[in-house]
Amino acid sequence: MALCRSFFFYSPLHRAPLVVPSKPICFFPEYPSYSSKFTNHLKPQTPFFRTFCSSSSMEAPPQGYRRNVGICLINSSKKIFSASRLDIPNAWQMPQGGIDDSEDPKVAALRELKEETGVSSAEVLAEVPYWLTYDFPPEVREKLKHQWGSDWKGQAQKWFLLKFTGKEEEINLLGDGTEKPEFGEWSWMTPEQIVELAVDFKKPVYKEVLSVFAPYLQ
Numbered sequence: 001m002a003l004c005r006s007f008f009f010y011s012p013l014h015r016a017p018l019v020v021p022s023k024p025i026c027f028f029p030e031y032p033s034y035s036s037k038f039t040n041h042l043k044p045q046t047p048f049f050r051t052f053c054s055s056s057s058m059e060a061p062p063q064g065y066r067r068n069v070g071i072c073l074i075n076s077s078k079k080i081f082s083a084s085r086l087d088i089p090n091a092w093q094m095p096q097g098g099i100d101d102s103e104d105p106k107v108a109a110l111r112e113l114k115e116e117t118g119v120s121s122a123e124v125l126a127e128v129p130y131w132l133t134y135d136f137p138p139e140v141r142e143k144l145k146h147q148w149g150s151d152w153k154g155q156a157q158k159w160f161l162l163k164f165t166g167k168e169e170e171i172n173l174l175g176d177g178t179e180k181p182e183f184g185e186w187s188w189m190t191p192e193q194i195v196e197l198a199v200d201f202k203k204p205v206y207k208e209v210l211s212v213f214a215p216y217l218q
Helices: 103-116 138-148 190-196 202-210
Strands: 065-074 081-087 094-099 120-129 130-133 153-166 184-191
Touching: 065 202, 081 094, 081 103, 081 190, 094 103, 103 120, 103 153, 130 202, 138 153, 153 202, 184 190, 190 202
Parallel strands: 065 153
Antiparallel strands: 065 081, 065 094, 081 184, 120 153, 130 153
């Protein structure tokens, strides 16, 4: 069982050095920084969703983009699950995966979470009510073209916020055995760390997702 083989950012059971971004970062214009300076002043707010539509958000996935789901899994401390990719050094990400033909995106999110992390003890709290897209860099697009047998411009994602309701022993990066493992290490992170450690071409989507889910992360 591949259980967080290197370090945890915020686990009381592990004493490895804390890793934080070099500078304080706030990616959510609607909300104050997650600095301790503001912690005691934050109150739960009614969840909201933005109504604007940027070049990367839409009500339906565009042609040429692979349909995909993203999973923002949080624990009881409102930290977010992230794992390091085996194929990209020093790249961490939230779980995600393709949507099968005729598959409901919410069903796909639960399936992908179990396939990639072994987690089945989770409940859906919210979703981003529109699709978000990112383009593959040329070298990534070429690699995936050979891997998938299809030439996709990028991915159109439907994002879901899930709460982990099980015990950490359930987390297994070998997954449920139905797919090849994708991750080598895992940790619970702050929103700022999630964005900081993501590959560059996914950062804009991550910022948008975490902005929508911000009321649940306070």
